[in-house]
Amino acid sequence: MTTKLVVGLDGHGSGERAVAFAKNLxxxxxxxxLLIVYVVEWSPYSFQTAEENAQRHKRREEEISTAMQRVVDPAVGKLTDAGAKATGIVRHGDVASILMAISEEEGAxxxxxxxxxEGGFTKRIFGSATSNLVMHASVPVTVVS
Structure with a gap:
């Protein structure tokens, strides 16, 4: 049975450290x-006209495509070139919720x-995706520094 690991990317060097750790593991x-995941933070709670909603949907699709091309595909390419089995996923939503949902969907x-x-003092007071994952995930969470 194949073991699946969900790896959250953030588009920064810190995400590359998480990928490197996951590859070694x-x-x-x-x-x-390795399921390489990038989450475009997106709130569904917005009151807009029908025209604005149509534009919003188009923008979401463009963001998914851009994130896949610029962040996920290069990471997956490096991993597969190094002999690892890797798949890329991009979704919109809350980072912690999406990573937990994917881990459950995929049996990670x-x-x-x-x-x-990133985020400094404000993130420490109000929480972050990482702390929410550690507190609420149904599977172990490894935080790479």
Whole structure:
């Protein structure tokens, strides 16, 4: 049975550290698939006209395509070139919720994310995706510094 690991990317160098850690762990495990995930933060709670909603949908699709091309595909390409089994996923929503949902949908054994210094003091007071994952995920969460 293939072990699946969800790896959250943030589009920064810290995400690359999480990918590198996941690759090393996958090598140790053997039969392992890395699910490389980038979440475009997006709130569904907005009151708009029908025209604005149509534009919003188009913008969402463009953001998914851009994130896939600029962030996810290069990471997946490096992993597959190095002999790893990897798949890329881009979704909109709350980062922690999406990573937890994907881990449940895919039957993943673990979520791997990086600790990012982005957001500073405000993030420390009001929480972050990483802390929400650690507190609420149904699978182990590894935080790479």
């Amino acid at each position: 996958a090598d140790l495990i053997g039969d392992c698939e 054994s673990q979520i791997i994310v990086s600790r990012s210094s």
